[in-house]
Amino acid sequence: MTRARNSQALRPASRRKNSRAPEASVVDVFCGAGGLSHGFVQRGFQIAAGIDVDEACRYAFEHNNKAPLVRRDITEVTAADIEKLFVPGRVRVLVGCAPCQPFSTYNQKNDDPKWQLLGRFGDLVAEVLPDVVSMENVPRLLDFKEGKIFQAFVDKLKANDYEVAYDVLYGPDYGLAQTRSRLVLLASRLGPIALPKKTHKKQHRTVRQEIGKLPEISHGEADAADPLHRASRLSPKNEKRIVASKPGGTWRDWDPKLVAQCHTVETGKTYSSVYGRMEWDHPSPTITTQFFGFGNGRFGHPEQTRALSLREGALLQGFPRSYQFVRPGARVQFKAIGRLIGNAVPVKLGYAIAGAVRQHLEALEA
Structure with a gap:
């Protein structure tokens, strides 16, 4: 009843x-x-x-x-x-x-x-x-x-x-x-x-509108004013890869010497939605819990030599810039915060x- x-x-x-x-x-x-x-x-x-x-x-x-x-x-x-x-x-x-x-x-x-x-x-x-x-x-x-x-x-x-x-x-x-x-x-x-x-x-918001005005940072660095605007460090090979990457492109644009071995075999040739840069004037791809890693999707910054920062991922998830994920002074952990942002x-x-x-x-x- x-x-x-x-x-x-x-x-x-x-x-x-x-x-x-x-x-x-x-x-x-x-x-x-x-x-x-x-x-x-x-x-x-x-x-x-x-x-x-x-x-x-x-x-x-x-x-x-x-x-x-x-x-x-x-x-x-x-x-x-x-x-x-x-x-x-x-x-x-x-x-x-x-x-x-x-x-x-x-x-x-x-x-x-x-x-x-x-x-x-x-x-x-x-x-x-x-x-x-x-x-x-x-x-x-x-x-x-x-x-x-x-x-x-x-x-x-x-x-x-x-x-x-x-x-x-x-x-x-x-x-x-x-x-x-x-x-x-x-x-x-x-x-x-x-x-x-x-x-x-009629008019979708773009990556540029959401993250285009954030301060420039390098991979492995953080913005002094916002600890969440922090980018993971790239390996030397991934740094070369992202430099060779075009916004909206794929690893197929690279010199063959940079292509990962798993993408040279038949079963890996179709997996092109990794190691890519975002495009400024389009929406971003779906933000996952691993968005801070360049090799985990099309999460390369459109122009800077790095993957998205934690703050950028949060902004693309619609969180206001003032949204806090860790207590002031607490250690910022990529995996833990990336999971909170990507799962939201x-x-x-x-x-x-x-x-x-x-x-x-x-x-x-x-």
Whole structure:
């Protein structure tokens, strides 16, 4: 039997005229460094809490979103745990991005236990019955195991009186200077809800617009004013390779002496999406957790002899330049911070999602 709808949720509390913040409380499951939450913050929402198993997320999430991080494995979180995080009397918004690695094209295993996390998120939704739900993941989730995992999630929402909308959204259409596509779902028990409308359909933001004004640095160096604007050191051979690389080109442009042995054999000749430079006047390729390494993708700076800095990767993920990932004076670790940045929901996509939720809630008050 479906639980009765919350009468308070059906009639969101009135706000003062011209109030910037919707009367809603947001809990972010699988919050990571806070990319999705920060999009909601920028739209004026109050973040009640984030939940994540990774302690490394704590400082970035809490410092930038002014909300506590609850360090828990989602398989151990109960409905009661989530219920007590919401601010009483406000519309309850539950958002989440289950780890996408199990559904990635890079993962060839079908027995990864992480794929069950989306199902667990669905169970929590059915138990808590928040007023609004947002789910974000990789597009391949629509096809993973013939789409049964995602369809089961949608069916559970509909069985609990949710109106559901979902589609694959292209990041540059929402102001993200990165060719990243994500599956976005919105659901509401308050009435029909629409996905965000495109804001940059005709003119996409570019790498130049996002990182073009940062101070010049060399590989292995950091900007004195911003410890996160730091580039990894290149080996002597990779320094020669990046000098020989053209923006938008591939390792096929190099002198044969520079080509890696794995790319000279038949099985490696088709792998051209590594050791490349970005192009100034186009969006960047998808930012991964290894974006700071020149050999890990097309992550070479368009003009300087180095790979992207950590700050540049964060900017291309839509984080504001002021976003902090480590405590002042703490050691900056490439792998740890690269993972936080690369795994994050792009902030500008979070901003678009939050805008759709806000528009939905405001329409209920009209």
